[in-house]
Amino acid sequence: MKQIFSLLLLFLCCTASSQNLISIRGVVFDSLTLLPLQGSSLKYFASDDSIKAKTINSDNNGAFLISNIKFENITIVISYLGYKQRIIRLPKSDKNLSLSIGMESTGLNLSAVEIRSTKPIVSYLGDTIQYEATMVKVNPDEMISAILKKTPGFALNKDGIVTYNGEPVNKILLNGRIFFGNDIKKALTLIPAELINKIQVYDAYSDQSTASGERNIKEKVLNITVKEDSKNKITGLATLGAGSSKTYASKAVLNKFNNSGQYSFFEEGNNMGGYLDPWGANSLKSEAWNAGLNYSGELGKKIAISANYTLYKESKHTSQQFNKTTFLSDTTIQYSQNQVTINSQVSNNLLTRINYNIDSSNSILFDNSIILGKSTSNTLSDYFTKVDDSLINIGQNKINDQKRITSINQSIYYQKKFNGNGHQLSVSINFSSIHSPSLQYNNSFNKYKESAIEDSTIYYDQKNNLFSNISNMRLSIFYNIPLTGKYSLQINSSTSKEKTNKDQAYHNFDNTSKEYNIPDDSLSSKITNFLKKNSLKVSLQYEHKKLRYYLAIEYANVKNTLNLNKNVNFPNINTRKLLPSAFFNYKIKALSTLQLAYKSQIKAPIFFQLYTLPDNTNSTIRRYGNESLIPELSHNIEFVYNNVSKKENNTFRAQLNYNLTQNHIIESISILNGNQFITYENINGLNATELLINNSRIVNNHFNFETAFNINLSKNPYTTGNNKYYSKNQSYTPSLSFNYKLKNLLSVGFSKIYSYTVIKYSNGLESLKIKNLSIAGSLNLYLTKDIFYNANYSYSASYIQSEKLQASTLNMDISKSFLKRKNLLIKFQTFDMLNTNKNIIRNVGNNYIESYQIGTLGRVYLLSGSYIFK
Numbered sequence: 001m002k003q004i005f006s007l008l009l010l011f012l013c014c015t016a017s018s019q020n021l022i023s024i025r026g027v028v029f030d031s032l033t034l035l036p037l038q039g040s041s042l043k044y045f046a047s048d049d050s051i052k053a054k055t056i057n058s059d060n061n062g063a064f065l066i067s068n069i070k071f072e073n074i075t076i077v078i079s080y081l082g083y084k085q086r087i088i089r090l091p092k093s094d095k096n097l098s099l100s101i102g103m104e105s106t107g108l109n110l111s112a113v114e115i116r117s118t119k120p121i122v123s124y125l126g127d128t129i130q131y132e133a134t135m136v137k138v139n140p141d142e143m144i145s146a147i148l149k150k151t152p153g154f155a156l157n158k159d160g161i162v163t164y165n166g167e168p169v170n171k172i173l174l175n176g177r178i179f180f181g182n183d184i185k186k187a188l189t190l191i192p193a194e195l196i197n198k199i200q201v202y203d204a205y206s207d208q209s210t211a212s213g214e215r216n217i218k219e220k221v222l223n224i225t226v227k228e229d230s231k232n233k234i235t236g237l238a239t240l241g242a243g244s245s246k247t248y249a250s251k252a253v254l255n256k257f258n259n260s261g262q263y264s265f266f267e268e269g270n271n272m273g274g275y276l277d278p279w280g281a282n283s284l285k286s287e288a289w290n291a292g293l294n295y296s297g298e299l300g301k302k303i304a305i306s307a308n309y310t311l312y313k314e315s316k317h318t319s320q321q322f323n324k325t326t327f328l329s330d331t332t333i334q335y336s337q338n339q340v341t342i343n344s345q346v347s348n349n350l351l352t353r354i355n356y357n358i359d360s361s362n363s364i365l366f367d368n369s370i371i372l373g374k375s376t377s378n379t380l381s382d383y384f385t386k387v388d389d390s391l392i393n394i395g396q397n398k399i400n401d402q403k404r405i406t407s408i409n410q411s412i413y414y415q416k417k418f419n420g421n422g423h424q425l426s427v428s429i430n431f432s433s434i435h436s437p438s439l440q441y442n443n444s445f446n447k448y449k450e451s452a453i454e455d456s457t458i459y460y461d462q463k464n465n466l467f468s469n470i471s472n473m474r475l476s477i478f479y480n481i482p483l484t485g486k487y488s489l490q491i492n493s494s495t496s497k498e499k500t501n502k503d504q505a506y507h508n509f510d511n512t513s514k515e516y517n518i519p520d521d522s523l524s525s526k527i528t529n530f531l532k533k534n535s536l537k538v539s540l541q542y543e544h545k546k547l548r549y550y551l552a553i554e555y556a557n558v559k560n561t562l563n564l565n566k567n568v569n570f571p572n573i574n575t576r577k578l579l580p581s582a583f584f585n586y587k588i589k590a591l592s593t594l595q596l597a598y599k600s601q602i603k604a605p606i607f608f609q610l611y612t613l614p615d616n617t618n619s620t621i622r623r624y625g626n627e628s629l630i631p632e633l634s635h636n637i638e639f640v641y642n643n644v645s646k647k648e649n650n651t652f653r654a655q656l657n658y659n660l661t662q663n664h665i666i667e668s669i670s671i672l673n674g675n676q677f678i679t680y681e682n683i684n685g686l687n688a689t690e691l692l693i694n695n696s697r698i699v700n701n702h703f704n705f706e707t708a709f710n711i712n713l714s715k716n717p718y719t720t721g722n723n724k725y726y727s728k729n730q731s732y733t734p735s736l737s738f739n740y741k742l743k744n745l746l747s748v749g750f751s752k753i754y755s756y757t758v759i760k761y762s763n764g765l766e767s768l769k770i771k772n773l774s775i776a777g778s779l780n781l782y783l784t785k786d787i788f789y790n791a792n793y794s795y796s797a798s799y800i801q802s803e804k805l806q807a808s809t810l811n812m813d814i815s816k817s818f819l820k821r822k823n824l825l826i827k828f829q830t831f832d833m834l835n836t837n838k839n840i841i842r843n844v845g846n847n848y849i850e851s852y853q854i855g856t857l858g859r860v861y862l863l864s865g866s867y868i869f870k
Contacts, residue, residue: 024066031102036062133196152704160185166694170219177296181351241864261297286316315344319855328720339381347373371407395446403438422482440464461509463516486544498531530561546587554579591644609680649698661686668719688714705738731757749778771799807838
């Protein structure tokens with residue numbers, strides 16, 4: 001390891017003597033009269049990164065100078081009122097350039113007419129799609145999440161995931177800078193909608209792939225720009241509210257943006273669960289408070305820094321009813337549980353990021369995160385199990401759990417580009433550690449009925465000291481070697497070591513001493529597991545103009561070693577595989593691409609799947625490891641077609657995935673004397689095909705709609721006892737949504753998602769037919785310039801065979817602005833007005849159906865006041 005760090009230090013000391021910078025000068029003139037065009041706008045950017053565009057204007061003689069830019073593919077967009085826009089794309093060059101740019105007049109006599117224009121809601125800058133956020137009408141106290149809900153192509157789900165035309169958004173930037181790390185959900189609730197100028201969407205290589213040099217797959221990036229008059233001053237809002245059922249809410253967001261950096265502070269607290277969550281999360285009975293700081297900016301021209309800190313506190317009182325039905329070849333298992341949990345947690349999160357561009361050839365990136373947390377939970381659950389409608393057992397669990405967690409993740413990426421010859425070296429080092437001790441009290445019993453075995457009861461009254469520590473270190477070295485023509489050879493070598501320590505000490509209660517001092521050796525254990533992975537990947541890559549592809553072969557070696565109680569050594573698991581992969585991308589035109597990818601990978605079994613470990617989590621379930629398990633081998637083929645029609649403002653995306661898994665690891669379930677016995681097996685035959693089609697269109701500035709259609713076909717093998725079976729799943733999901741705005745009077749939103757699923761079983765079980773329907777609508781009325789009314793309704797229904805579950809929610813609010821600058825907003829809100837939100841979740845697997853019903857707050861009224869800092 002010392003040699004590695006010495007080598008890294010040596011690389012950091014190497015700097016390039018040449019800065020590899022060029023200048024572009026020229027003149028803009030009327031192509032007919034040859035007269036110079038004073039004040040022409042010239043926007044220039046790297047052809048694959050329009051988000052970092054810069055703009056200059058020509059002088060009195062139409063002349064301009066673009067100085068000190070990197071010699072790479074450059075796009076220049078020239079605009080002048082009354083003339084047709086010109087776009088010039090310059091190929092990569094290491095010499096200064098001189099341009100003469102003639103502009104063609106549109107023939108419009110500007111002095112004779114009054115020019116009136118309506119700005120389109122969407123525009124296109126190279127490979128960037130840009131939306132005018134100012135043309136989306138929302139309430140003054142709303143955040144940017146409200147704008148995204150009304151912007152074509154965007155969708156927000158309750159897990160905090162943002163998608164654009166079906167693709168997940170992986171990163172959010174504010175004015176081109178990182179905002180609140182990778183916490184997209186948090187970031188979008190902290191940017192007031194009134195500050196937003198534009199929303200830009202584009203594809204870019206991930207930070208890790210850019211830093212490592214292995215630039216293959218891109219990710220979706222969302223960049224938000226603020227209005228110029230919002231810079232260099234404090235903006236935001238502060239909200240206080242109180243309501244029925246002793247509910248309350250508070251929120252404060254303060255931002256300051258300028259050219260040197262961005263500063264943000266937030267505070268948010270309420271005891272209304274998910275009612276105030278713009279993602280529509282479940283309205284659980286919980287109380288939460290969190291606050292944080294964010295900074296991102298530059299120190300000089302070479303160092304960019306971002307950091308954010310968040311303190312989070314939450315307490316929950318949750319009641320839940322859980323039911324699961326498992327279908328075996330000749331048996332049906334029904335498990336039912338009623339559970340009440342009181343939980344509290346506190347966490348401190350700190351993320352820092354430093355990007356140092358030493359010069360045009362050398363850069364280094366430091367990425368660090370620290371999480372310190374603790375939690376306490378008290379759980380009471382009553383359960384019973386039936387087999388073929390016969391009661392097998394009943395039981396109760398009382399568990400008190402006190403846990404702490406310390407998580408550290410540190411990464412260093414170094415990159416060196418050698419002078420002008422295309423050679424590139426990247427070195428990355430990552431270290432992570434999760435330290436989690438806990439103290440648990442378990443007071444439980446399970447009573448077997450006579451129909452299973454002799455009527456008997458098992459009791460647990462234990463104190464459990466549980467300790468877990470997982471540490472991982474990874475080193476990766478990448479080198480790019482240019483070959484003849486447009487080919488390059490890429491070599492990537494990586495090694496990682498993961499160590500897992502689990503120490504479990506169980507003590508039974510002593511009725512004599514009234515202490516937990518009787519060791520239970522049957523459950524206590526000390527486990528040490530080592531997982532080592534080594535890989536060497538060689539890729540041949542071609543890149544020229546519109547076409548880019550690579551072919552790769554990877555040698556992977558996975559070794560798993562486990563030690564139990566320091567004296568029991570299990571056999572090593574050592575797997576070696578050759579893993580091919582390929583990638584093809586053709587750029588048909590700007591914003592239109594065709595992509596085909598193939599990837600194979602292995603997944604090693606987890607140590608508890610390999611070895612039988614003591615566990616009393618559920619006395620009715622017995623798990624047994626299988627030392628003969630081998631890693632899964634999966635093959636994935638992906639086809640993607642993207643097309644944007646600028647003329648029709650239509651965005652289309654189609655994606656076809658096929659996955660085949662060999663040696664798939666499954667749980668094999670059998671029943672004996674009322675107990676479930678679970679073992680792990682390798683099985684072949686798992687495959688899945690998925691087709692996703694998304695199409696969004698902006699008809700005009702008032703109306704846009706989106707349609708989608710998903711098809712999923714899969715074959716899922718499973719076993720019961722010694723028998724192997726299959727379930728064949730077919731799922732079809734069409735959806736439709738639209739947004740309509742009538743001037744500044746009202747806006748309407750609507751979405752409908754319907755899914756139909758059929759599951760057929762090879763063991764003779766009756767086929768399952770599942771229908772799911774989800775409808776959501778919103779109405780926003782702007783009664784006057786000061787009074788706003790909003791209503792949101794959602795309905796969901798789930799049908800399995802003849803059984804139907806349904807729930808609906810109606811939320812309404814009315815608000816009015818006060819003061820001269822309309823800084824004060826008073827709002828009255830009603831949540832779940834019809835008191836019909838049942839909060840039911842249903843999941844269907846290969847051979848089981850499970851459902852959760854979680855208690856909610858019910859109808860709540862809230863009166864709040866917000867002061868807006870403009």
